[in-house]
Amino acid sequence: MALTIDETHDPVRTSWVGSANGHPDFPIQNLPLGIFSPAGGDPRPGVAIGDQILDLRAIAHLLPAILNGSLASPALNALLQHPAADRNALRQSLSCLLSERRYEAGLRAHLHDAGRCRLHLPARIGDYTDFYVGIHHATNIGMLLRPDTPLLPNYKWIPIGYHGRASSIRLSGDAVTRPTGQRRDPERPQPVFGPSTRLDFELELGVWVGEGNMPGQPIAIGEAGRHVAGLCLLNDWSARDFQAWEYQPLGPFLSKNFHTTISPWIVTAEALAPFRVAQAERPAGDPAPLPYLWDEADQASGAFAIDLEVTISTRLMRERDLAPQRLSLSDAGAMYWTAAQMIAHHTVNGCNLESGDLLGTGTLSTSSPLGLGSLMEITRAGQAPVELPGGEVRSFLADGDEIGFTGRARREGFVPIGFGPCRARIAGGADWTPGALSGASRADLLQKSS
Template sequence: MLDGTHDAGRRSFVASANGHDAFPVQNLPFGVFSPQGGTRRAGVAIGDMILDLDAVLAAGLLDGAAEDAAAAATGGALNAMLALGAGPRRALRARLSELLAEGSAEARRLSGMLHASADCALHLPARIGDYTDFYAGIQHATNVGALFRPDNPLLPNYKHVPIGYHGRASSVVPSGAPVRRPNGQRKPAAEAEPSFGPSRNLDYELELGLWIGPGNALGEPIPIGAAEGHVAGYCLLNDWSARDIQGWEYQPLGPFLAKNFCTTVSPWIVTPEALAPFRAAQAPRPQGDPRPMDYLWDERDQAGGALDLLLEVFLVTEGLRAKGLPAHRLSSGNARALYWTPAQLVAHHACGGCNLQPGDLFGTGTISTEGGDGLGSLLEITRGGRQPVALASGETRRFLEDGDEITLRATARRDGFATIGFGECRGAILPAP
């Protein structure tokens, strides 16, 4: 649904927003921030600034559905606003686009409600009741499977059912929070007995995050045709993974300590409305792949349910910092590589009657593309640690070392539209306790 908010010619009186690579006036993602010495408040990213949504509401600059959405966003978490669904959210975004536009009659009043992002703390945008991580990146699944099962990399169920597991909501943190290397049991093939200690093979995983909006009642599935309406927005997600711990513990029930120590998300909820120009058709399935079952199939979703997003991963090490060298780009791929659409993930999650709730978080699973440039984890890039990455500092990396910092970025570009982004999803590794 394209409208005036997507007009590439629209500019903002907030000077830093014009030409901003992530947060021009065409984006306007929602989040939670606190100014220096202040309490948590709802905010909107605009250029290098944050608009205080609580202050806009208090000033009486909103009415109708837009006012309802802003009122629901107060209190330091956006769950109630997410629960309202697309209508109020769309109305609020449209009104903010008018207020922040160049020539706005309210520019002077709004200027006092803007805070420099660099002077603010960013928080999780919602209270996360549940977190589910999927495995929807088929190239990642194929690459990882090939490391352990060269003759049969994908298990028989993969192309029939969206694979997922329930993660740990309490250890999801916003971008910039440190990541403590986990301890756990490890047993490499060369060692006769397991040992306990810090993970030796710490890795990142490049994913998109989905924020759930309106939920569903327990026992009532979400039809695939309605599933898109339950997605309130998107973020970047780094599903940090302790590969050595995972290799020992995951049989027969799947990930546990190897995943539950930390998950990092970018702090802004980029709305489906902002991403409307960057929708794409789901890639056709290769010849011979099964057609999704009826509860997962919707023609409209297949025609425009994917997202055309450039995804990048950058690594900074102590050696690169010491020599004043730039971050090393580990990966450059695209979100269109996902085998299942976001709507299919929602429909599958709820098909058995599971009740989703506003503020629940989904991870898509690691996104990798064919070829060596778009791999979403070090496990793939280094082929299980056997082919280390060489850095300009003279260092090499099989897996992440203490002091390393990983940054994920997502950018949406299309001719005729303003470029928008997600902001950073960043985390640096601290030594194990």
């Protein structure tokens, strides 16, 4: 898919919104889309610019007329359904409005301090599919479970995935309730019931679907890229003890459907145009994908140059005012299949995707031990616990632990852009507050992310 690099990506372009210039996530070169409520207001579309949010509904008269009906909704589905050309026209307009001083006086009243706003899920998510395209993660997990055959025979032929639970996708800042279910300990003949003792994170990207397709009409690989509206960060929390007991023969169920955390902003495909890179070449001996999964243009620019980081902060660390500790430094180059290949495979049987559907990439680990995207890999299934500041160790997550993801697209010659926070704390005991983090509001977390 050919995406245009234009003046909106110009590294010398600045905004009259002062906090945008040099902002680690939201400079004017980004302009991600989301849904927010200003203080005392109802949900509406907005764009993040520095530490401010611009109300798109309030300035609809200044934006392309074809989009006006989409900007009245409290969700972005209708906007995402527009062709990429329409979304690009919106980007062009916003970049002009936020960079040229002549518009400042008219727009200032429609800017809101992000720290005083409430963010919402950016779209109504009708369906969620979690893929498994991180080949290093798949190999690492396979080595723990099946040392002789870490990758199953189908892995290099099809993008493996399963249908997840859309209703339990939550925004960054919402607490994770430790799930309860069945697990079978090796030394016991029967399963036991109780809270998960092997709660884990999974470092992923989320792929937002833009234009959908009609039932029975697959999306061709050469067209699949234009159905990607944008990306977010995604933490697919996993109860490893439940998963080991339940996943055969049909795959994950209670081990995955209790909570998935996403970052609040959709970083658009248009914003990511400068950060598209060639898909990594397949190792010698790997099978060539079947024709419906192969497109030369997608191989030339279907991957992303995005750095990904995972940190942990425990209750004790926060009490002692210790900084979060890095657990992983990974990148999006770990994807064995591209986003376009995921979409082409998802729809080849006639399945219809709809705007606002969300696809998870699966855990993105690198080949380096410093870039592992889950505690299952980092601790080798609990055999090598992580040492933390203050003398603590972790094999899996404890109540009060907070996991944070950050992601930044970087490429020489362009201004880096980020995704905002993807952070949540494990609720339990004194930390448990329904639907919120104890002692730290979502607005607090958003401010800390920058």
